[in-house]
Amino acid sequence: MKQQNYKIIENPRIRIPTIDAGRLKNNKTSMIGFLEVDITNLRNKIRGFRRQNIRFSFTACIIKIIGDCVAANRKVQAALVNDRKLVLFEDVDIFISIERKLDNMYFPFPLIIRSANKKSVLEINEEIKNEVDKNITNENDLFMPEKPHLGKILINLFYRIPSKIRVFLMEITLKSPFRAKQVIGTIGFATVNITGRLSGWVFPDKNPYSLYVALGSLTKKPLVVKNEIQIREVLNLTAIFDHNIIDGTPARLFMNALVDTIERGTIEV
Numbered sequence: 001m002k003q004q005n006y007k008i009i010e011n012p013r014i015r016i017p018t019i020d021a022g023r024l025k026n027n028k029t030s031m032i033g034f035l036e037v038d039i040t041n042l043r044n045k046i047r048g049f050r051r052q053n054i055r056f057s058f059t060a061c062i063i064k065i066i067g068d069c070v071a072a073n074r075k076v077q078a079a080l081v082n083d084r085k086l087v088l089f090e091d092v093d094i095f096i097s098i099e100r101k102l103d104n105m106y107f108p109f110p111l112i113i114r115s116a117n118k119k120s121v122l123e124i125n126e127e128i129k130n131e132v133d134k135n136i137t138n139e140n141d142l143f144m145p146e147k148p149h150l151g152k153i154l155i156n157l158f159y160r161i162p163s164k165i166r167v168f169l170m171e172i173t174l175k176s177p178f179r180a181k182q183v184i185g186t187i188g189f190a191t192v193n194i195t196g197r198l199s200g201w202v203f204p205d206k207n208p209y210s211l212y213v214a215l216g217s218l219t220k221k222p223l224v225v226k227n228e229i230q231i232r233e234v235l236n237l238t239a240i241f242d243h244n245i246i247d248g249t250p251a252r253l254f255m256n257a258l259v260d261t262i263e264r265g266t267i268e269v
Contacts, residue, residue: 013159014107023167026206029243033255034201037235038223041265054269059191060125061267066213067092067116069258070187076211076254077186078245079177086245087177092117093185098131112185121269174208188212201236212240
């Protein structure tokens with residue numbers, strides 16, 4: 001047999017929670033909407049605010065819009081209990097990932113925007129910025145930074161627990177809608193910030209949420225606007241619903257409201 005050239009490297013242990021999450025039982029029946037959203041008006045509004053020295057990110061703006069749209073139709077973030085009851089939370093807690101460089105590699109770290117529907121765009125932007133600006137040199141800076149020695153012991157203990165037990169404990173935690181809201185929020189959100197010629201959608205095929213919104217590519221395309229062909233900025237957006245909780249018509253109405261709000265570009269900072 002011909003000798004193969006290869007090398008074996010360590011898979012960073014900080015990726016273990018992500019691996020565990022992929023092993024969670026998923027009894028959902030998903031409905032998926034792949035949408036093209038004209039964000040030209042919204043981007044122009046953001047540029048207008050920047051000229052007034054009012055700065056916030058496109059991501060913060062979209063998170064605020066999602067929070068408001070979900071608050072107007074709370075069933076899309078409902079939690080199912082014993083197939084008989086739904087828990088409708090008033091607050092929209094949106095789980096996002098912040099990319100950080102650690103040991104010369106980039107990893108996603110969690111951040112939950114609590115009560116996104118009750119915060120302004122500027123407040124959401126500041127919350128994200130503060131998290132991004134944190135000085136992170138190792139895992140202990142994320143977990144119990146005020147007690148680094150205890151945090152290090154707990155982290156090492158966590159990683160020593162067999163995978164099946166970790167996954168089982170996660171499933172027990174997420175079974176309660178109230179514990180799940182505390183740990184992972186009520187809405188999942190992801191963005192990959194693809195720009196340029198690449199065009200496509202993001203599809204997180206396994207997630208524990210009733211609603212998951214993912215932002216894919218942002219490209220310029222010719223669209224028909226008021227019977228004229230114009231070059232517009234278009235965002236590929238994916239909306240994933242739990243069909244055990246919401247049916248097709250309510251999901252469509254929510255997507256219509258979300259797309260219409262984004263395309264109108266109305267922002268209150």
